[in-house]
Amino acid sequence: MARDQLQVLNALDGAKTQLYHFTTILIAGMGFFTDAYDLFCISLVTKLLGRIYYYRPRSLDPGSLPPNVAAAVNGVAFCGTLSGQLFFGWLGDKMGRKHVYGVTLMLMVVFSLASGLSFGHTPRGVMATLCFFRFWLGFAIGGDYPLSATIMSEYANKKTRGAFIAAVFAMQGFGILTGGIVTLIVSSVFRALFDTPAYQRQENPTASTPAEADYVWRIILMFGALPALITFYWRMKMPETARYTALVSKNTKQAASDMSKVLQVEIVEDIEKVEDFTGGKEFGLFSREFLLRHGMHLLGTAMCWFVLDIAYYSQNLFQKDIFTAINWIPKARTMSALEEVFRIARAQTLIALCGTVPGYWFTVGLIDVVGRFRIQLVGFLMMTAFMLGLAFPYHHWTTPGNHIGFVVMYAFTFFFANFGPNSTTFIVPAEIFPARLRSTCHGISAAAGKAGAIVGSFGFLYAAQNRDKTKTDHGYPPGIGIRNALFLLAGFDFLGVIFTLLVPETKGKSLEQLTGESNGDVETGSGTQTVPV
Numbered sequence: 001m002a003r004d005q006l007q008v009l010n011a012l013d014g015a016k017t018q019l020y021h022f023t024t025i026l027i028a029g030m031g032f033f034t035d036a037y038d039l040f041c042i043s044l045v046t047k048l049l050g051r052i053y054y055y056r057p058r059s060l061d062p063g064s065l066p067p068n069v070a071a072a073v074n075g076v077a078f079c080g081t082l083s084g085q086l087f088f089g090w091l092g093d094k095m096g097r098k099h100v101y102g103v104t105l106m107l108m109v110v111f112s113l114a115s116g117l118s119f120g121h122t123p124r125g126v127m128a129t130l131c132f133f134r135f136w137l138g139f140a141i142g143g144d145y146p147l148s149a150t151i152m153s154e155y156a157n158k159k160t161r162g163a164f165i166a167a168v169f170a171m172q173g174f175g176i177l178t179g180g181i182v183t184l185i186v187s188s189v190f191r192a193l194f195d196t197p198a199y200q201r202q203e204n205p206t207a208s209t210p211a212e213a214d215y216v217w218r219i220i221l222m223f224g225a226l227p228a229l230i231t232f233y234w235r236m237k238m239p240e241t242a243r244y245t246a247l248v249s250k251n252t253k254q255a256a257s258d259m260s261k262v263l264q265v266e267i268v269e270d271i272e273k274v275e276d277f278t279g280g281k282e283f284g285l286f287s288r289e290f291l292l293r294h295g296m297h298l299l300g301t302a303m304c305w306f307v308l309d310i311a312y313y314s315q316n317l318f319q320k321d322i323f324t325a326i327n328w329i330p331k332a333r334t335m336s337a338l339e340e341v342f343r344i345a346r347a348q349t350l351i352a353l354c355g356t357v358p359g360y361w362f363t364v365g366l367i368d369v370v371g372r373f374r375i376q377l378v379g380f381l382m383m384t385a386f387m388l389g390l391a392f393p394y395h396h397w398t399t400p401g402n403h404i405g406f407v408v409m410y411a412f413t414f415f416f417a418n419f420g421p422n423s424t425t426f427i428v429p430a431e432i433f434p435a436r437l438r439s440t441c442h443g444i445s446a447a448a449g450k451a452g453a454i455v456g457s458f459g460f461l462y463a464a465q466n467r468d469k470t471k472t473d474h475g476y477p478p479g480i481g482i483r484n485a486l487f488l489l490a491g492f493d494f495l496g497v498i499f500t501l502l503v504p505e506t507k508g509k510s511l512e513q514l515t516g517e518s519n520g521d522v523e524t525g526s527g528t529q530t531v532p533v
Contacts, residue, residue: 008242008255011263013158013510020262024155025164027238028148029171030231034108035141036175038224039077042134044183044345045217046070051209051337052217053123064332069127075457076131077138078313082450084142089443092143093248093436097151098240100143105235107140108228116222142450146442149430153438154241158510162367165427170360173418177357179220180349186219187342195336209337216341243511247435285437293516297432298441300502304376305425305449307496311383311489312417314456355411359418371507372424373500379420380496386413387490394483421496425449431506434515452492 050065065073084104092100114133120126148168156164194210239262245255283289329343367375390397390409397406425445433441506514 006246006252008246008252008259009510009512011259012155012242015157015263017157017160018263021156021160021164023234024152024238025167027231027234028152029168030227031105031108031144031148031235032168033171033175033178034105034112034224034228034231035144036172037179037227038108038112038137038141038221039081040176041179041183041220041224042074042077044179044348045220045341046073047332047344048213048217048337048341049073049127051340052214053126055209071458072131073127073134075454077134077141078450078453078457080135080138080140081142081145082138082447082454084139085145085443085447085450086142087139087443088143089146089439089441089446092147092150092439092443096240096244096249097147097154097439098238101147101151101238102232102235104140104143104147105228105232108137108144109225109232111137111140112225112228113222115224116218116220118218142443142446145426145446146430146439149426149442150439151238151241153427153430153511154243154435158508160368161431161511162372162427162507163364165430166360166364166367166423169423169426170357170364173352173357173360177349177352180345180352182223183220183345184342184349186216187338187345190216191336191338191342195338213337216338243435247517282436285440290437294433294441296502297504298444300499301425301429301432301441301445302448303499304421304496304503305445306452307492307499308380308417308421308425309449309452310456310492311387312422312456313453314485314489351407351411351414355414356418359415359420360423362415362419363423366419367423367427368507371505372428373503373505375419376421376424376428376503377497377500379416379422379424380493380500382416383413383420384490384493384497386410386416387486387493391483391486391490394486421500428503428506431511432504432514434517435511 046065050070054065054069064070088100088104111133115130115137118126118130118133120129149165152165152168153161190210190212194212239258240249240254242255242259245258246252283293329340329347332340335343363375386409390406390413396402397409429442429445430438504514511517
């Protein structure tokens with residue numbers, strides 16, 4: 001038998017879009033802005049790190065990091081993120097969303113600054129301290145995923161909930177774009193000051209790198225602390241979500257008081273309804289009840305995120321190598337270190353501007369019209385198609401005159417990732433699990449995604465090396481080549497299509513209806529099943 005919805009939850013579900021929604025989007029979204037900036041800016045400066053600390057004048061690529069160092073520098077933050085998603089996701093359900101939210105932000109500020117201050121007497125020492133600080137930066141970033149998604153879903157009304165959560169996640173696109181813009185500005189300033197005419201006229205411009213170039217990557221990494229620091233005060237002012245206060249803490253009086261102020265309406269507390277509403281029975285994550293109700297949901301959200309991030313983060317991390325392969329970025333031996341940073345940032349900024357950012361905002365505009373399921377399914381299918389379109393005629397794309405076509409196709413893979421599973425895999429886990437397990441389950445799903453990112457950063461960065469070399473510059477055996485890496489990524493994208501079938505549509509339904517907390521009916525990938533409570 002269906003139970004009456006608590007009045008405070010009814011008020012949230014039916015609330016008109018108003019200022020507090022946009023305030024919450026901005027506060028939670030700035031965390032994601034910072035997350036994206038911190039995670040992706042490292043790919044803009046890895047070539048510069050190679051020039052400064054691992055320069056080899058006789059190498060075909062004199063500024064590349066050794067594969068093991070490149071994988072560590074690019075991937076260690078993802079290891080920290082995975083740990084943070086699991087830990088802070090669990091903590092968000094135990095202590096409340098608000099109490100943990102400020103902690104993650106301050107950790108991001110501290111370790112963004114520390115990353116730029118990495119020290120050591122040898123190149124190995126600098127890289128080791130950089131990896132250490134970026135691990136803990138990733139740990140803090142990991143906490144932002146489940147907490148931001150959960151807070152926004154629990155604040156939103158059911159009509160536009162998808163758009164609000166998507167808008168929080170869309171700030172990631174602006175973070176990536178800002179990373180490119182900041183790198184362009186910093187590298188331009190240092191080029192003007194230190195790439196002197198005499199230096200530029202050298203026969204081999206890579207023969208030396210200005211000592212001041214060491215400040216470039218440090219400034220870029222440290223800039224990530226600024227948006228997080230600006231947002232901290234407003235995060236601390238946010239009240240706890242009413243759903244956590246009412247359904248987990250069982251304090252409907254406080255929930256009604258908090259939301260009355262936020263929504264500016266009078267809400268009556270429902271003290272006598274709380275136990276009846278929750279059924280007086282609370283199953284745990286490892287219980288049979290959870291497995292029956294949400295086991296397939298968790299498998300679907302986790303695996304979709306896993307296969308997506310293998311492809312998505314691999315594309316981001318080795319796109320500079322792809323641009324070099326198609327001659328969109330000149331060979332390293334023809335450029336100074338600062339010019340190379342500038343050109344890499346320009347290329348990645350263009351991809352973000354044309355493919356990444358528009359994809360996010362198409363999702364914001366259409367997700368509550370088209371639905372999560374269709375957007376995710378079509379996104380995975382189109383990513384598969386465009387990857388195959390890049391891989392099959394790869395040698396055609398790398399010939400002179402066809403480079404622009406390659407870049408356009410490549411940008412479309414990012415567009416359909418973001419107008420597709422990169423957004424929906426973040427949204428759906430914040431909607432389909434019970435309030436007392438919502439942050440934990442979102443953290444598990446997100447951690448599965450970061451496991452995919454680790455596979456991408458540690459595996460594909462190495463695998464995409466040019467297999468035509470009999471031996472790489474660092475003495476490692478050659479990889480499978482970029483073309484074959486693209487085929488593999490297409491395969492992972494298609495797996496996402498299959499796992500999407502396990503995830504239910506959530507459009508237009510209240511959170512309690514989706515989780516079965518209000519009536520015992522649980523949404524499944526193929527319909528609704530009734531589970532006794």
